[in-house]
Amino acid sequence: MKNLTVAVLMLGGLLAASCLQAQAILQTIRGNVTDRETKAPLIGAEVALLNSDPMVGDVTDTDGNFKLGKIPVGRHTLQVSYLGYEPLTMPNILVTAGKELVLNLELVESAVQLEVATVVAKHNKAEALNEMATVSARSFSVEETSRYAGSFYDPARMATNYAGVAVGSSDDLSNEIVVRGNSPSGILWRLEGIEIPNPNHFGSMGGSGGGISMLSSSTLSNSDFYTGAFPSEFGNALSGVFDLNMRNGNNEKREYALMLGALGLEGAAEGPFRKGGKGSYLINYRYATLGILDAVGIKIAGDVTPKYSDVSFKLNMPTERAGTFALFGLAGQNSVQFYPKKDSTTWTGELAEWGFKESASTATVGLSHRLLLSGSSYLRTVAMVSRETDGGDQYWLDPEDDYKKHDDGGYNTTNYTARLSSTYNHKFNAQNTLRVGAIYSYTKFK
Secondary structure, eight states, X not given: OHHHHHHHHHHHHHHHHHHHHHTOOEEEEEEEEEETTTOOXXXXXXXXXXXXXXXXXXEOOTTSEEEEEEEESEEEEEEEEOTTBOOEEEEEEEEOSSSOEEEEEEEOBOSSOOSSOOOOOOOOTTSOSOTTOOSSEEEEOHHHHTSSTTOTTOHHHHHTTSTTEEESSSSXXXXXXXXXXXXXGXXXXXXXXXXXXXXXXXXXXXXXXXXXXXXXXXXXOSEEEEOSSOOTTOOSOSSEEEEEOBOOOOSSSOEEEEEEOSSOEEEEEEEEXXXXXXXXXXXXXXXXXHHHHHHTTOOTTTTOOOEEEEEEEEEEEEOSSSOEEEEEEEEEEEEEEEOOOSOGGGOOSTTTTEEEEEXXXXXXXXXXXXXXXXTTEEEEEEEEEEEEEEEEEEEEEXXXXXXXXXXXXXXXXXXXXXXXXXXXXXXXXXSOEEEEEEEEEEEEEO
16 A cells, blocks of 8 residues: 555656646747947847757847747846857846846947957946947946845946945935935936936935936836946036936737835836837836825824825837837826824924925926938937926914914925937947937926
8 A cells, every 4th residue: 555655646746747847937038139339230140048958049030130939937048149240148137927028139340350260258247338438337237226235126226336336325215326426416317318307206306316216127128327437428417327228118919017015016018009010118107005005094104104106108119211219208206294183282292293295296208219321320319308396385283273274384396398319320330430419408497
C-alpha cells in the first residue's frame, strides 16, 4: 500500500508539473528601431533575445518595426545590431503578464568603419538620449525610478541619488533638489521637448518641487536628467533639467490597468483608435489613497488630510506624408484644509481656534509635430499652453460670539503661459550634426 501511495503521489506531481509547464505565461515584445540623430526608421535591423533557447529574433520592416512573440515573463536581455551602427544591448528588461512590452529603440551610427572586425558593446544606460549633450547628462527609465528606496516612481527623488544632487529641504514634504549648490528654483521641467510648469502636487508657485509628482509611471518613457553644461535648446535653466518623454499607447491591442498603492488609486487605458491603424491613445487617472480613506471615515493623516488627483494623456497620430502629430496633456489639483471644531473644550494649544484651506491646480496641453524631410533631416515643432492657480485663506472662530468665523487673510495667484518651439535637425555624417531652432514664450500673471 505504501508503494502504491508513493507511485500515485509521484504521478500526481508529474501531472501538476506538466500542467504548469503547459500553462506558462507568454507575452509579446515589439517596437521600432530608428536612427538617434535623424529619427528615420532603420530597415533590416536585427533584433534578438539573448540566452533564449531556441533563439528568438526578428528583422525590422520598412517602418523600422519588429515583433517577438511567445516570450516567457521575467527579465531578458535584448540586442539590436545594424550594419554601420553601434550595437545596442538592453539587459534586464522586464516582461510582465498583463501588458505587451513596446520599445522605441535608437541606434548611434558608428564613427569608425572597420572592414574586418567584430565589435561587441553594451548600451551605456547613463548615456543621454539627446546627442547634443556631451557631459553632465544621464538617461533614466521608469523601471529605474522604482529601484531606489523611497523614490515612489518620482524622477526628482530618484535623482537625489546621483553625485552632486541633494534634497532641497530637511523633510519629505517636497521633492525639490539642489544641484551642485544651486537654488532649487533653477530646475527646469520639460515634457515632450517643451518647458512646462512645475509638475508636482503641493508645490509653491514658481517652485520646482512638491510633495508628490503628478507624472505617473504608467505614461512616462525613457528620459534625461542634466546637472549642467546644457545644450543651447534649454532656456530658463540655471541648475538642472528634467527632460521627460511620454510613451505612445499600444497601437495594436487595447489594454487596461488598475493599481492601488500608497500614492493613490490609478487607472490607465491605451490602444489603437481603430483596428489596423497606426494611431494610438494613452490616458491615466489617479486619485489620492488618503482621500479615499478619509471619505470612508478612516483618518490616517489625522485632521489634516491631503487630497489630490491628476490625469495625463497622449494621442499619437502618424500620417503617410504629413508627419506625426501628438496631442499630450497633464493636469492635477490638490488641496489641504483644517476645520477647527466648534467646541472650545476640545481645543488644545495656542492656535486651536484657527483654520485654513489651501488649494492649487495645474493644467498643460501641448501639440507636437515631427516631419522627416529626408533620410538625414527632420523638423519638429511643439506648441503648449498652461494655466497654474494657487490660493488659500485662514480664519479663526470666536467662542464668545457663537463661534463666528472671522477671516484673517488670503491670497490667490494665477499664471498663464503659452510657448512655441521649432527645431530643425540635419545629420551630415556620423561625426557632425547641425541643430538650429527657436523658442517663443508668453507669460501672464494675475
